[in-house]
Amino acid sequence: MTKTTMKATAIAPANIAFIKYWGKQDEKLRLPLNASFSMNLSEAVTTTTVEFSKNLATDEISAVNEVFSEKEKQRMSKHLDVIRKKARVNLQAKVVTKNSFPKGTGAAASASGFAALTVAAVSASGLSLSEKELTILARIGSGSACRSIPDGFVLWERGTDSENSFAHSLYPPDYWDLRDVLVIVASDMKKVLSTEGMSRVQTSPFLQSRLHGLPSKIKRMLTIFTKKDFAALGNLIEEDSLNMHAVMMTQSPPIFYWNSATLEIMHAVYEWHAQGLPVYFTIDAGPNVHLICEAKDEQKVVEKVRQLGVVNEIVVNKPSKGAGLLNQHLF
Ligand code: PMV
Numbered sequence: 001m002t003k004t005t006m007k008a009t010a011i012a013p014a015n016i017a018f019i020k021y022w023g024k025q026d027e028k029l030r031l032p033l034n035a036s037f038s039m040n041l042s043e044a045v046t047t048t049t050v051e052f053s054k055n056l057a058t059d060e061i062s063a064v065n066e067v068f069s070e071k072e073k074q075r076m077s078k079h080l081d082v083i084r085k086k087a088r089v090n091l092q093a094k095v096v097t098k099n100s101f102p103k104g105t106g107a108a109a110s111a112s113g114f115a116a117l118t119v120a121a122v123s124a125s126g127l128s129l130s131e132k133e134l135t136i137l138a139r140i141g142s143g144s145a146c147r148s149i150p151d152g153f154v155l156w157e158r159g160t161d162s163e164n165s166f167a168h169s170l171y172p173p174d175y176w177d178l179r180d181v182l183v184i185v186a187s188d189m190k191k192v193l194s195t196e197g198m199s200r201v202q203t204s205p206f207l208q209s210r211l212h213g214l215p216s217k218i219k220r221m222l223t224i225f226t227k228k229d230f231a232a233l234g235n236l237i238e239e240d241s242l243n244m245h246a247v248m249m250t251q252s253p254p255i256f257y258w259n260s261a262t263l264e265i266m267h268a269v270y271e272w273h274a275q276g277l278p279v280y281f282t283i284d285a286g287p288n289v290h291l292i293c294e295a296k297d298e299q300k301v302v303e304k305v306r307q308l309g310v311v312n313e314i315v316v317n318k319p320s321k322g323a324g325l326l327n328q329h330l331f
Contacts, residue, residue: 006091007051008123009330012115012323014044014101015147015154016180016282016290018237019214019221020244022194023201025158030143031165033201034214035158037221038147040173041180042320046112048097049330050080050120056092064098064330079114079141080121086137087125095121096330101315110194114141115148119323134323135167142195151321153225155218173319176228177295180317181279183305184288185261192255194285203252210243230294234280237292241282248285259287261310272304279304 015038023033059080061073068076080093097116099109118138122129129137131150139146140162147154150169153176159165201207217240224232248255258266262283269281269291279293279301293301298316305311 005051006053006089006124006126007049007329008120009047009049009326009328010116010119010123010323011045011047011326012112012119012145012148013040013042013320014046014109014112015040015144016182016292016317017144017147017284018233018282018292019217019240020284021143021156022244022247023198023207023211024143025160027199029162029165030139031160031162032143032156032158033207034211035218036144036147036156037170037218038144038154038156039178039180040148040152040154040320040322041182041317042173043100043315043317044112044182045100045320046097046109046116047100047326047330048095048113048116048120050117050124051094051331052089052091052124053094054091056094059092059095061095062097064096066099075141076117079117082140083118083121083125083127083137087122087127089125093121093124094331098330110142111144111148114138114145115323117141118145119149119325123325132166132168136162136165138323139165139167144194149323152319154322169322170222171225173321176225176319178319179291179293179295179298179301181291181293181298181301181305182288182315182317183265183291183311184313184315185259185265185310191286192257197248197251197255197285200251200253201247204247204250206247206250210247213243230278234278234292237282238280245283257283257286262287262289264308264310265289265291265305268304268308272301277301277304 017038021036135146146167152173153171156167
């Protein structure tokens with residue numbers, strides 16, 4: 001059957017990294033300084049429709065429940081250019097996107113956003129790519145977006161060039177019934193975007209020490225996953241998150257993503273450990289805290305968090321499949 005319209009819609013989850021990515025070998029291609037490992041999040045998703053059309057003089061990019069800045073639109077247009085070039089398509093595109101989570105919550109919108117944009121635009125352009133090729137393209141849009149393409153628990157290989165820095169699934173979502181209780185805290189902090197923040201990673205005296213330990217951390221993570229050793233998983237997740245923030249805080253100029261609520265939750269987690277509740281924290285480039293626990297402890301963790309009084313919103317995520325196409329379009 002020949003395709004009559006150049007239109008497609010994709011949905012993609014955000015992901016939370018258990019071993020984090022912070023720093024690039026190549027800024028333009030977004031090749032990372034280290035491999036990273038993540039879980040896709042069921043309740044933090046982006047849906048995007050892309051239509052290439054000869055009736056457009058320029059890309060028209062908008063969102064259903066938020067407003068994109070000119071800079072954000074330009075970055076998306078640039079990503080469309082990469083796909084247009086690959087598909088030999090010369091048409092401008094209309095793009096409409098919708099997040100399941102409110103803007104400003106910092107719930108990794110760039111990962112789900114660029115994964116959904118990549119899958120929708122590739123399909124709309126008529127290209128037929130493998131999952132590996134899709135992860136490489138998504139990576140060029142936003143590094144962590146490559147981990148939102150494959151299913152479940154995903155490893156992004158460090159690689160040495162664009163072709164061998166890709167993401168692949170190590171386990172499907174139902175392999176381990178984990179929860180990410182995403183705790184959204186109020187913040188009036190000015191956010192340093194991850195692209196900008198990590199461009200100065202080399203200024204941290206602790207970067208080399210972090211990088212040195214990373215290959216063995218990835219190995220430890222893989223062993224933990226074969227054994228499903230939750231305590232070891234939690235300890236490693238916390239260790240790597242704190243490690244990354246130590247690098248961020250010791251860059252020049254320093255970046256402190258935590259606020260007082262972040263710290264309050266971290267201290268509370270240590271107290272809950274002491275009381276015998278197995279829950280661990282991990283934090284990305286913002287003040288929100290992801291609490292990782294097993295399904296059996298989800299309710300207890302949510303109750304404890306609610307009692308804290310510093311929380312705006314709680315989103316409970318299960319492990320999820322990766323990006324995919326949808327039949328229903330946003331326009
Ligand atoms: O790909 P970016 O620019 O969204 O960077 C993501 C960086 C962290 O979220 C802080 C860590 C990670 O590996 O997800």
